[in-house]
Amino acid sequence: MSVKLLPQTALIHAPRKAPQLLNSIQPPVYRASTIIFNNTDALFNRHWTDDYDYSYGTHGTPTTYTLADQIAQIEGGLHSLLAPSGLSAINLVNSCLLAKGDEVWVADNIYGPNMEHLQYLQKQYAIQVKVYDPTNANTFRPSAKTKLLWLEAAGSVTLEFPDLVNLVKKAQHAGVITALDNTWGAGLAFNAFDFSEQHLSVDLTVHALTKYPSGGGDILMGSVVTRDKTLYHKLWQMHALQGVSVSGDDVAQVQRSLCSMRLRYQQQSQTTLELLPWLKQQPQFAQVLHPADTEGHGYQYWQEVCESGLSAGLVSVIFKSEYDLQAVRNFCDQLQLFKLGFSWGGPISLVMLYQLKHMRQLPHNHLEQGILVRFCIGLEQREDLQADLEQALSIL
Structure with missing residues (x-):
């Protein structure tokens, strides 16, 4: 643009910009709702299944995608979504994977708010909630209607460690998706995607990044991690439909704490x-x-x-x-x-x-x-x- 801009316009469309490339210990923080496309080709030659779809702030920025990749790496997964809290991540999984008449099994020592959400879904949408003893795999009895098995290792409050090996084997045999609340283990105590000599894996993990990844008692955030790309895309669609997003500044705080x-x-x-x-x-x-x-x-x-x-x-x-x-x-x-x-x-x-x-x-x-x-x-x-x-x- 060759014309001289008036002062107010020049503040918005700065004629001089500092170079945006800089190597630093902490990655730059991107704050964005609107994301500018370079041209119409960039607008139309993109798809929501792209690994890094920069189209709107709720879909992701370099800041949020970087943390999602880091969390997936820590937990042993391949794909990750971020949510405003651990409970938000749990609700994303429940909303995505359960439909009217489906059956979901939960451990008796399940995180209380997860049970409350499932009970709400039971009342509103006739989803059946079944309870099992996490230390006795025989009490988990899936049926043709069973779609989801929630696991916690260790369990909430009373801290019983579940029989993960046999519970996951049983769920896999019945074709039931396994979701592990991995907040206690944090991806450090064990690898949820490869945790036995038989290389057993859960289908997805939920993690309250509020806890160990944040480490300061001041940031609320959650994640969902999986190795299954089809499952990831299904979760991503619900993530987008619900408008789930996180603050770039909060993400930067979690990133800063990950190394310790x-x-x-x-x-x-x-x-x-x-x-x-x-x-x-x-x-x-x-x-x-x-x-x-x-x-x-x-x-x-x-x-x-x-x-x-x-x-x-x-x-x-x-x-x-x-x-x-x-x-x-x-x-x-x-x-x-x-x-x-x-x-x-x-x-x-x-x-x-x-x-x-x-x-x-x-x-x-x-x-x-x-x-x-x-x-x-x-x-x-x-x-x-x-x-x-x-x-x-x-x-x-």
């Missing part, structure tokens, strides 16, 4: 394992729950799959029945380093209390009666966390 994720995961796992023997000695606890505890329910399945020896930074305890809800609340309020809050994977240790009688549908004879408290171990030193627990227990 394994180190943080290893430290939190190790600190939790070091606390485990001490927790088991405390007279106020009827039971301590941890996947890597040799006395734990599902330990053999953790050992079978998690050859890395990693086990995340979560451990739960059940108080003896003599301690009522108010006593356990007093204990939680007395803690100084452990903060009362949901989630995990951040630098600060967290505590949360639960009443299992409101959370389980099947008999849980392997669990003691009492109020459950879950600890999410942060990056503090083990000695300080132990001292904090000790002083809080002293008031009981």
Whole structure:
């Protein structure tokens, strides 16, 4: 353009631009709703199945595609979609793969909001929700209507590790899609797409990037990962129809944390394992729950799959029945380093209390009666966390 632009127009159509290519440690952040096409050929000679379809901000930018590729690599998959939260990623899977009259099986220790969403779909669309014991593959009994099997390793709150090998074998034999909530393992404790000598693989994983990938307790994000391109395209279409998208700035924050994720995961796992023997000695606890505890329910399945020896930074305890809800609340309020809050994977240790009688549908004879408290171990030193627990227990 040879004409001289007026000041306001020149601000929008800058006649001088700095070169856009720069090698830096952190990739550039792209913020885009509208994406400019160079010409009509670029507009029309594109397809939504292209690996990198730059057509609108909700479809993807170099920033979001880079993180999606990184998450797929961490988890052992090939294709990944990003969502605004872990729950959003779960809902994307349910909405995409379940239709009226379909049957879905969920573990009794499933993440609560996932169960709530499925129960909503059951009420609205006559989807049948069936519950199985994750440590007993025989309780999973697929029928001709079964379309989806949800897995969690380890399970929510009570942390039983499932019989992944036999559950996945059974689902594959019945032609049922397997979806693993992989937030606990984070792609580090085991490879969900190759986790046994028989090279078994789940069909897809869901991951709350809010936890370990973010690492700061300040970003909400989720992902869906698969190796199956046909399944990926099916999920992508629902992703587009629902307008699911994430902020480029949030993506950049997660990317910044990825390089330290394994180190943080290893430290939190190790600190939790070091606390485990001490927790088991405390007279106020009827039971301590941890996947890597040799006395734990599902330990053999953790050992079978998690050859890395990693086990995340979560451990739960059940108080003896003599301690009522108010006593356990007093204990939680007395803690100084452990903060009362949901989630995990951040630098600060967290505590949360639960009443299992409101959370389980099947008999849980392997669990003691009492109020459950879950600890999410942060990056503090083990000695300080132990001292904090000790002083809080002293008031009981």
